Amino acid sequence: MAIDPTLARELKASGVHVTSLEQLVNWGRSSSLWPLQFGLACCAIEMISATMAKYDMARFGAEVFRPSPRQADLMIVAGTVTKKMAPQVVRLYNQMAEPKYVIAMGACAISGGPFKEGYNVLKGIDRFIPVDVVIPGCPPRPEALLDGLIALQEKIRGEKLTGSARARHADPDAPAEMPIPECGAHDIVPVANRGIWNPPVIEREEGGAE
Amino acid sequence: MISDPPIFNSSPVLEGTDEDQLLRVSLGPQHPSTHGVFRMNVELDGETVVKLKPVFGYLHRNHEKIAETTGYLGSMPYTDRLDYICPLSNNWAYALSVEKLAGIEVPERAQHMRVILAELTRLVNHTAFMGFILADMGAWGSALMYAFREREKILDLFEDLTGARMMANFMRFGGCRNDFPDGWDARLRTLIDHYPHFLDEMEEFLLGNEILLARTRDVGALPKESLINGGVTGPMLRAAGVNHDLRKADPYGIYDRFSFRIPLGEVGDCYDRIMIRFLEMRESLGILKQAAAALPGGDFVNPKIKIRNFKPPVGESYARVEGPKGELGFYLVSDGGPNPYRYRVRPPSFINLTLLEDMCLGLDLADVVIILGSIDIVLGEVDR
Numbered sequence: 001m002a003i004d005p006t007l008a009r010e011l012k013a014s015g016v017h018v019t020s021l022e023q024l025v026n027w028g029r030s031s032s033l034w035p036l037q038f039g040l041a042c043c044a045i046e047m048i049s050a051t052m053a054k055y056d057m058a059r060f061g062a063e064v065f066r067p068s069p070r071q072a073d074l075m076i077v078a079g080t081v082t083k084k085m086a087p088q089v090v091r092l093y094n095q096m097a098e099p100k101y102v103i104a105m106g107a108c109a110i111s112g113g114p115f116k117e118g119y120n121v122l123k124g125i126d127r128f129i130p131v132d133v134v135i136p137g138c139p140p141r142p143e144a145l146l147d148g149l150i151a152l153q154e155k156i157r158g159e160k161l162t163g164s165a166r167a168r169h170a171d172p173d174a175p176a177e178m179p180i181p182e183c184g185a186h187d188i189v190p191v192a193n194r195g196i197w198n199p200p201v202i203e204r205e206e207g208g209a210e
Numbered sequence: 211m212i213s214d215p216p217i218f219n220s221s222p223v224l225e226g227t228d229e230d231q232l233l234r235v236s237l238g239p240q241h242p243s244t245h246g247v248f249r250m251n252v253e254l255d256g257e258t259v260v261k262l263k264p265v266f267g268y269l270h271r272n273h274e275k276i277a278e279t280t281g282y283l284g285s286m287p288y289t290d291r292l293d294y295i296c297p298l299s300n301n302w303a304y305a306l307s308v309e310k311l312a313g314i315e316v317p318e319r320a321q322h323m324r325v326i327l328a329e330l331t332r333l334v335n336h337t338a339f340m341g342f343i344l345a346d347m348g349a350w351g352s353a354l355m356y357a358f359r360e361r362e363k364i365l366d367l368f369e370d371l372t373g374a375r376m377m378a379n380f381m382r383f384g385g386c387r388n389d390f391p392d393g394w395d396a397r398l399r400t401l402i403d404h405y406p407h408f409l410d411e412m413e414e415f416l417l418g419n420e421i422l423l424a425r426t427r428d429v430g431a432l433p434k435e436s437l438i439n440g441g442v443t444g445p446m447l448r449a450a451g452v453n454h455d456l457r458k459a460d461p462y463g464i465y466d467r468f469s470f471r472i473p474l475g476e477v478g479d480c481y482d483r484i485m486i487r488f489l490e491m492r493e494s495l496g497i498l499k500q501a502a503a504a505l506p507g508g509d510f511v512n513p514k515i516k517i518r519n520f521k522p523p524v525g526e527s528y529a530r531v532e533g534p535k536g537e538l539g540f541y542l543v544s545d546g547g548p549n550p551y552r553y554r555v556r557p558p559s560f561i562n563l564t565l566l567e568d569m570c571l572g573l574d575l576a577d578v579v580i581i582l583g584s585i586d587i588v589l590g591e592v593d594r
Contacts, residue, residue, distance in 0.1 A: 038240050040247055041269055041590055042294035042376065045338075052358035067242040085247055085268045088239055108271075114288065117279070118272030139376060 022161050029073075029099065030156035033149070036072035037065035038092065041079025043106040043139040050142035060149055069095040074152070076145075077131075080108035080115055081122040083188045087180050093129045094177040099169035101156070103148050104131045107138045114138060127192035129178050130168065232260065235575070239268045243346050243579040246589030250566075250578070257574045262567040269593040277553040282308055282520050283383070285553065289540075290377040292555060293591040295338055296331040298368075299533040301381035306462060306529035307540035308383050312522035317509040320385035321464045325501045326398065327371075327380070328463075328531070329494040333405065334364050335534035336487040336494075339586050340412060343484060346583035347425050353415075360408045363401060370394060383520070385511030395502060402498050409491055417485070426480035430569040430581035434478065440565045444536025444558050446585060449486045450478030456532035463531075468500045480584040521548055535559050535586050555594060559587040 008018050019027075039047060051057045051065065066072040069092045081089055093102070104125055107113030112123040125131065132155060135148040159167040168174045175195070181188045238249035247268035253261035273292065277285040289304045290297035302324055309316065316324075341357030365375045370391055372378040380387050416422055434450045447454055455472045457465040473489030475482030524546045530539035536558030543552035562585050570578045 037242050041271075042291055044246065045294060045376065048354070049358060049362070052362075053355045054359065054362045069240075080269065080271050082268060082270055084270065085239060088268070092240055114291070115271040115273075115276065117276055119275065120267075120270050120272055141375065 022159075023157075025161065026157045026159055030153040031061045032064075033062040033074045033101070033152070034064045034066050034072050035062055035074040035076050036069055036092065036096065037067045038069075038075065039078050040081060040085065041108065043078035043109070046139045046142055047076055047078045047105065047145060050145045055142040055146065057146060057149065060146060060153070062149055069093075070097060072096055073099060074101050074103065075129075076103045076105050077109040077125045078105045080113065081125050082120045083122055083183065084120065086122045086125075086128060086188055087182065089125060090128045090178050090180045094180070098176065099167070101132045101152055102129055103145075103152060104134045105145060105148070106140055107136060110134050110136065122188070127197045128181060129193075130196050231255065237578075238265075243582065245342065245582065245587055248582075248587065248589055248592065250582075252575065252578065254575060259570050259573055259575060259578055262570050262578065264563065264566060267593055269589045271590075271594070273594040274553050274555065278550055281548050282522070282550065283517065285550075286381065287377065287379040290379055291590055292557065292594065293533065293535065293538070293559065293588045294376060295588055296335045296534050297376060297378045298327045298331045298380060299531060299538060301378060302328055302463075303529060303531040303533065303538045304540050305381040305383055306531060307527050307542050308522065310529045311525060311527040311542055311544055312383065312520075314384040314515060315512055316384055317512055318464075318506045319389075319508040320510050320512075322501050322505045323386050323390065323510060324381065324463055325465065325468070326498060326505075327378075327386075329498045329501070330364050330367065332494045332534045333491055334361055335586075336491050337361050337364075337408075339487055340416075340484070342586075343480075343580070343583040344416070344422075346579050347422065356408075356412065356415075360405070367394070367397060367401065370397075382511055382515070382517075384515035385509065387511070389510040395505065398498070398502055402495055402502065405495055406492070409488060413488060417488075422484075423481065425577075425580055426484060426584075428477070429480045429573065429577050430584060431477050431479040431482075432565060432569055436565065436568065437478070441561045442536070442565060444533070444562065445483060445486045445490065446536065446562050448472065449475035449482040451476055456530060456537060460530070462529070465497075467504075468497050470497050480580050483584040519548065521546060526552075530556065533558055535588070535591075536562055555591075557591040557594065559585070559589075560592045560594075563587055563592060 003018055003020065011018050049055060051063055057063050062074065073096060075093060075096060077089065104110050108115060109125050112121045115121045116123055133148045133152045135144050137144050161167065161170045178193060181190060233254040235252045235254060236249065237252060238244040239247040249265040249268065251263045251265060252259055273288055277288060286301060286304060289300040292300045337357050337360050341354035344353035368378060369375050371394060372380045432450070434452050437447050437450050438452065443454065451474050453472055453474055456462065458472060470493045473486050473493065475486050522544045524544055526543045528539055528541045530537050537556065538558055539556035541554040541556065542550045545551040566582065566585065569581050
């Protein structure tokens with residue numbers, strides 16, 4: 001529920017800040033994201049660059065990289081996810097505490113990227129875990145990662161904690177854990193989590209293009 | 211000759227340990243010390259490593275198979291992603307192999323450009339190595355900050371030249387993709403002049419450091435015979451005192467024209483491996499200085515080279531370069547078609563990694579992390 005902006009302005013002039021609990025919680029969450037220190041491939045180097053001297057992700061409140069998923073709330077999938085690695089990525093996601101967010105960094109994490117033709121490459125991590133922000137690039141520049149982080153922060157600030165349009169982590173019926181795929185005889189089993197991954201079906205009219 | 215060295219540990223567990231009391235630990239694939247998605251299954255007797263089995267393949271992304279279905283030039287961007295800290299060395303090794311296969315001449319200017327870029331890449335790699343190895347020792351953050359500050363300066367040069375910070379895709383068969391932009395050589399010279407300051411600073415911080423000495427002295431040394439028989443190359447091998455550098459032993463490009471020395475270690479422990487890289491960076495700066503001064507005019511790529519419908523004659527070739535991590539080679543078999551019949555990479559990281567268990571047995575678990583760091587692996591190259 002929004003606060004009357006005129007009233008809020010008047011109160012602010014006399015030194016009183018008025019906000020809703022939702023805004024306060026979201027502000028707190030978005031300003032101190034703790035990413036999981038988890039690099040997969042080339043993009044991980046750019047992820048490290050983004051936290052280091054020149055780009056300094058600490059300016060945006062997300063520099064506390066935690067090696068343990070139990071302490072992290074942001075997973076940056078930085079690099080190619082192979083079919084051997086996919087179960088581990090999902091397991092790490094399950095081990096993170098709610099609320100948790102996922103950034104798919106780079107073409108490989110989004111869709112398999114240049115390695116899409118590979119027999120061992122997963123064609124996008126969004127087949128198994130819900131992705132909040134995707135950052136294209138091969139690898140994306142550190143600025144692009146910072147931009148993605150800011151986009152995620154904006155998304156968190158706009159989250160609803162109650163009502164029908166509430167965020168996933170505030171919904172008791174939403175699954176807390178994603179099913180972990182297994183390495184089957186020929187492919188990963190199942191090939192995708194149909195509960196979260198529903199690619200658009202291209203509908204073509206009879207008779208082909210005009 | 212070399213007689214029966216202990217390459218691979220034959221007994222599964224060190225003598226004198228009680229097998230029922232062993233603690234089995236799986237390090238990785240998600241672990242802050244494993245430099246990517248490498249995994250080690252370690253068996254510990256107390257704190258002592260008695261068995262170590264690496265598990266590979268978490269980043270196997272079918273580089274070789276994809277290269278066999280792509281045209282020759284189409285594999286060039288994929289080579290960037292092998293050892294993603296130093297893409298330009300990979301470019302050069304692949305270009306050399308194709309040039310050998312098809313008999314392509316490389317103009318003088320392009321040869322100089324390649325030497326400059328390869329040595330800059332060596333600087334990038336060794337600088338990043340300094341940061342990572344110190345992070346492995348527990349100095350998380352500060353050392354890496356210093357290292358990446360310098361690395362960014364070289365990446366800026368790469369970006370102006372190739373358009374990309376990391377994935378250069380710059381070498382072409384018979385030369386390079388484009389010429390140095392205006393003012394690039396001047397910026398290169400400024401960088402060469404300033405870089406020794408960083409090395410001095412880093413050396414001052416590190417080399418007499420009590421913690422660094424305690425953690426790296428006499429850790430992970432192996433006899434040189436084992437290293438040679440294990441196929442280990444690069445700074446790992448030279449740290450043990452074996453004078454083998456392809457720039458001298460099998461000169462490629464125009465390395466025979468420059469005067470530089472090959473730094474050698476004595477013991478081959480982790481401390482020597484760190485020192486070697488410092489000294490190599492100083493030699494690289496010397497080569498850079500000579501190459502920048504001797505840079506001739508002319509073509510940056512052989513004008514006769516055909517880009518479209520490139521089909522080398524039937525045959526096979528193996529070309530290798532002294533990459534920052536060791537001997538990086540590409541083996542190609544051509545059947546006369548537009549894509550290679552067989553494409554094989556000889557990755558230095560992977561082969562250097564084969565002796566990991568022998569280096570680690572009998573040491574503490576904390577030492578394993580430093581030994582792994584001192585091998586300087588990149589998983590893109592190990593698993594391909």
